Amino acid sequence: MERRRLLVTLEILAAFVVSALFVWSCRRVDVDANDRMGQVSAIAAVEWRFVIVALVVFVGLAIAARGPRFELASRFACAAIAGLASATVAGGVVIMLHRTRFGLGAVGGDAGILIDWAEQAKAGKGMGSSVYPPLQIYLLAAMSKLSGIRCAYLLQLFQVVGVAAMGPAGYAAWRLVLKSKAALAISVISVLPMIECYRQYPLLVLVITIPVLVKFLQVLRDAAELNLGQTLRYAALFGVSLGLLFLLYSGWYQWSGPGFIVAAALVFPWRTGWRQGAILCGVSALLFGLLAYNYVTGVVTGTGVKDDYMYFDATIEPMFVAMWRGGLPGAVTLWPPIGELGGVGLFTLVLAAGLAIAVAYGRKHEIVIGVGCILAGSWLFRLWHAHRMWKTKLVQLWPRTTAELLYLLVVLATVGVYFSIERARKRAPEDSFLRTPGGFLGLVVALVVLIGSASSATIDKYMPRDIEADYGHLSWVALHHPPVEANQLTIGSDAKASSSLETPLWSEGGAIDHKLWRGYSSKLGIKEDHTEWMVLDMKQYRKFSRVRWWPAMDGSPIQLTIEVWEGDHFTPDITIDDFPQRYTWPQQINLSRLWESDKIRIRATKLRPLADGDFVLRVAEIELYE
Numbered sequence: 001m002e003r004r005r006l007l008v009t010l011e012i013l014a015a016f017v018v019s020a021l022f023v024w025s026c027r028r029v030d031v032d033a034n035d036r037m038g039q040v041s042a043i044a045a046v047e048w049r050f051v052i053v054a055l056v057v058f059v060g061l062a063i064a065a066r067g068p069r070f071e072l073a074s075r076f077a078c079a080a081i082a083g084l085a086s087a088t089v090a091g092g093v094v095i096m097l098h099r100t101r102f103g104l105g106a107v108g109g110d111a112g113i114l115i116d117w118a119e120q121a122k123a124g125k126g127m128g129s130s131v132y133p134p135l136q137i138y139l140l141a142a143m144s145k146l147s148g149i150r151c152a153y154l155l156q157l158f159q160v161v162g163v164a165a166m167g168p169a170g171y172a173a174w175r176l177v178l179k180s181k182a183a184l185a186i187s188v189i190s191v192l193p194m195i196e197c198y199r200q201y202p203l204l205v206l207v208i209t210i211p212v213l214v215k216f217l218q219v220l221r222d223a224a225e226l227n228l229g230q231t232l233r234y235a236a237l238f239g240v241s242l243g244l245l246f247l248l249y250s251g252w253y254q255w256s257g258p259g260f261i262v263a264a265a266l267v268f269p270w271r272t273g274w275r276q277g278a279i280l281c282g283v284s285a286l287l288f289g290l291l292a293y294n295y296v297t298g299v300v301t302g303t304g305v306k307d308d309y310m311y312f313d314a315t316i317e318p319m320f321v322a323m324w325r326g327g328l329p330g331a332v333t334l335w336p337p338i339g340e341l342g343g344v345g346l347f348t349l350v351l352a353a354g355l356a357i358a359v360a361y362g363r364k365h366e367i368v369i370g371v372g373c374i375l376a377g378s379w380l381f382r383l384w385h386a387h388r389m390w391k392t393k394l395v396q397l398w399p400r401t402t403a404e405l406l407y408l409l410v411v412l413a414t415v416g417v418y419f420s421i422e423r424a425r426k427r428a429p430e431d432s433f434l435r436t437p438g439g440f441l442g443l444v445v446a447l448v449v450l451i452g453s454a455s456s457a458t459i460d461k462y463m464p465r466d467i468e469a470d471y472g473h474l475s476w477v478a479l480h481h482p483p484v485e486a487n488q489l490t491i492g493s494d495a496k497a498s499s500s501l502e503t504p505l506w507s508e509g510g511a512i513d514h515k516l517w518r519g520y521s522s523k524l525g526i527k528e529d530h531t532e533w534m535v536l537d538m539k540q541y542r543k544f545s546r547v548r549w550w551p552a553m554d555g556s557p558i559q560l561t562i563e564v565w566e567g568d569h570f571t572p573d574i575t576i577d578d579f580p581q582r583y584t585w586p587q588q589i590n591l592s593r594l595w596e597s598d599k600i601r602i603r604a605t606k607l608r609p610l611a612d613g614d615f616v617l618r619v620a621e622i623e624l625y626e
Helices: 002-028 036-064 070-096 109-122 135-147 151-164 166-175 180-194 200-221 228-248 251-267 274-301 346-362 366-387 398-427 437-462 472-480
Strands: 494-497 532-550 559-565 570-576 587-606 621-625
Touching: 002 036, 002 070, 002 151, 002 166, 036 070, 036 437, 070 151, 070 166, 070 180, 070 437, 070 472, 109 135, 109 151, 135 151, 135 228, 151 166, 151 200, 166 180, 166 200, 180 200, 180 398, 180 437, 200 228, 200 251, 200 274, 200 366, 200 398, 228 274, 251 366, 251 398, 346 366, 346 398, 366 398, 437 472, 570 587
Parallel strands: none
Antiparallel strands: 494 532, 532 587, 532 621, 559 570, 559 587
């Protein structure tokens, strides 16, 4: 038993080491990711490294197949392939961001909010939100405090680590439940569509949480065989691990909880081991609650979240989950794509067939019971919130279940194939490929092709593109955003406006406070177009030739004029007649020349109305640069 635990530990360690070394090797690639030739070269550099490592693993396995150590070699080969599954994408991110210190998104959007909260946490001022899971924030803050590097620059490493950990962590989690070869196949195939480079930690939590919950069901079903000490140890491990995952990202627990409770009731040892089962559930729940108490009470007593943002994934028909694209879809002509069978495509048919096989062959197995109940519960919640959306005018986060439902369906479909192979293997003759090393060698080859193809496509999705509704814009912003040290011109400045809405989220000073989640808004209630203006007083003469406008979600002007103070009057420099509402990404305004002054005035002469008809001027942040 001790030897087995040691080998499993070394397996998991090997997966993380392979992933880390692969990503580190990609740091040596220097290309300009703004150019398509550089982008293709970057992808090829990643895949070349991947194929070389995969060939080494394959040749090692082929040699080991001739001797008695094949099973041992195959376990470490599984770990290496699992490590490469996400390291390839992480390596691509490293290469595309090689010429910038920023992570994807730079300091805008969700990245900017995360950075700002982490800086607040580092300064001992809390994290700025009572409803967002805190562990991500405090991890980034701790990394910054230990290294002395700004959170804005550490975010790149934070993102790369999160992506690189997907494959090894998924393998490690499924290794709790299955043998190495099955864990490899299920973890890799289910992880590939979950690799999200921008908001990676929520999906990392999903990939780990589901197999941990399945392991809990296994232990619960066999609780009668445990003594008190073993029961308490298991309870401590489950309570603490699930609690920490909950603090890293809590959304999946909202959707998964009801189905998991039903699954636990189905496998609970009501007759033979109810005492041990009650202790396991009770102590696990107690430790989970102790870890999550402060966060949960903050959510309950906080102001809550008004989730009414109709982003891309909230507009598709609610039963479609087969190909999750997230909130930045890129160029899409028709979505969902029309399939061949009643609008359903081949991939959905494969998922349905795999689900049917899993239920047919493994309906009493904890994986099928647990994952199946969570799948059913999540889908019911999704449809419940979606069908009330017209009445409530709230999205209620139901589109977030797309990723979870896809992950669960892929897991069950792969499990169905696994059960079929295991069933056939027991009946196969000794010389069948199902019982010889040839079968595993074939699996490795198939997974290598799959990983290489999927990682190439995923890396390409994030390559820089100056298209706002595209994942490539995240890296484009990172490569084109000036260093945070350059934004010094507005420090110590004052902002005065023609009118101002003074709330925790809006104020005159919000336009120059270096916090993108807080901005400036003119007063509400005016239902006709009018002129609003804002003056930035820098208190001393400074040189500048560019204005960077970080828009709020709405309220950017249609027409504006930038005027510069020349001692006794404002001189108009540039007028823009069709200023865009770009939502998250900044708009750079180049002035006619390099000015030296202590004041500028931004005069909005044509305003953009809000949804309720109010004409306002809004901006998240205004920056000046030479």
